């Protein structure tokens with residue numbers, strides 16, 4: 130038995146050890162060195178690297194949560210009031226006023242940094258995904274202290290709830306007017322493309338096989354860029370832009386494209402071509418970003434991929450409801466194709482321009498009828514989960530994507546979701562940044578076409594990022610720079626779910 134009073138129980142006098150062969154003492158075991166977190170410690174509130182959160186004044190998260198989101202919500206209220214003033218039926222007006230009241234409550238919660246409450250059951254398929262995530266990871270969290278990506282997505286889901294629990298207005302889209310307007314104001318770029326691509330694609334007469342291959346490669350490079358820079362027009366960022374600013378962003382001329390290739394800071398275009406040029410009648414998926422002009426550019430690109438024989442099936446993935454202002458919904462998809470064929474959007478256009486738009490629109494509608502183009506809207510795309518969680522939270526979607534030969538993710542928000550939107554080193558290789566979507570058995574090849582509009586940057590040399598941080602402090606949000614990044618995936622290994 131131990132005797133605490135016995136002299137031998139007294140602490141020993143200090144013993145000095147003379148140890149010359151131990152490894153040197155190191156520093157940096159504090160919080161900042163806990164990253165990247167090991168996979169088992171990653172969850173939506175604890176990304177692999179430190180998250181951007183709304184209270185981080187140094188980040189775009191702060192500006193967005195504090196200023197941009199309230200402005201966007203204010204405009205959504207104005208839009209709804211405009212609709213209210215166009216109504217005549219009492220029941221519908223009372224019902225719409227209920228939606229407006231709920232938007233005011235949301236504005237109050239946003240501006241007072243309220244806790245994130247569960248989403249009300251409105252019968253949508255995503256409710257269990259949202260409320261399970263909120264309960265598991267965000268029980269005491271607020272708009273400002275949860276990771277920016279989650280808080281921002283939550284705000285758009287709450288906005289949807291303002292309408293989805295109403296009787297008459299459950300599918301109302303507060304951003305629809307804006308989305309239509311920007312496309313109608315994009316006439317120059319719209320016709321530039323329709324007049325070039327309305328006629329089916331063909332090679333120069335007498336071209337040799339080598340010349341045909343070269344022509345295809347060059348066209349692929351330019352059209353990939355058209356598709357990439359089509360993303361530069363994002364309505365949520367255009368609050369203060371003039372029409373000329375918009376036209377500059379949308380310029381699709383060859384010279385402009387050559388100059389802008391310099392601005393692709395992480396550039397896997399050659400690798401992408403290598404993958405695509407080996408496809409014959411393959412399947413390509415687009416995880417869409419913005420409606421209107423960007424969607425139109427995506428379709429021009431997809432049209433060529435079909436005509437060139439590279440793909441025989443294209444799947445377009447959109448959102449089930451209004452999302453991050455300008456994201457594509459089924460209504461936006463139908464609106465674009467039908468307005469091109471039957472609409473009268475461009476009053477000053479020549480007959481020739483209108484005819485070119487109709488011709489190209491007819492072809493796209495025909496692709497849809499024949500099942501060459503398929504529009505889809507899985508509920509997972511409108512959750513707060515990042516794409517690291519697809520195989521766990523939406524195994525059906527992962528399985529579906531794993532059958533694709535290439536999944537192209539468009540835009541900034543998809544890039545944030547691919548990379549977990551955290552403070553990664555800028556030279557982190559893309560396939561490491563996207564985690565399971567690159568490393569899981571059966572993962573498809575994944576490309577990100579993104580103009581850089583928020584803080585997270587991967588796949589870019591550290592020296593480049595450091596120089597820009599010094600010389601152009603706004604480079605991470607300006608949309609002037611871009612990345613085209615590819616992960617090869619593991620399609621050769623069969624998918625294993627439910628491990």
Ligand SMILES: O=P(O)(O)OC[C@H]1O[C@](O)(CO)[C@@H](O)[C@@H]1O
Nearest residue numbers: 193363418540541542543582583
């Ligand atoms: O339309 P994109 O390219 O996804 O960009 C959306 C913008 O809005 C954000 O979600 C910020 O609110 C960022 O991802 C980006 O700045």
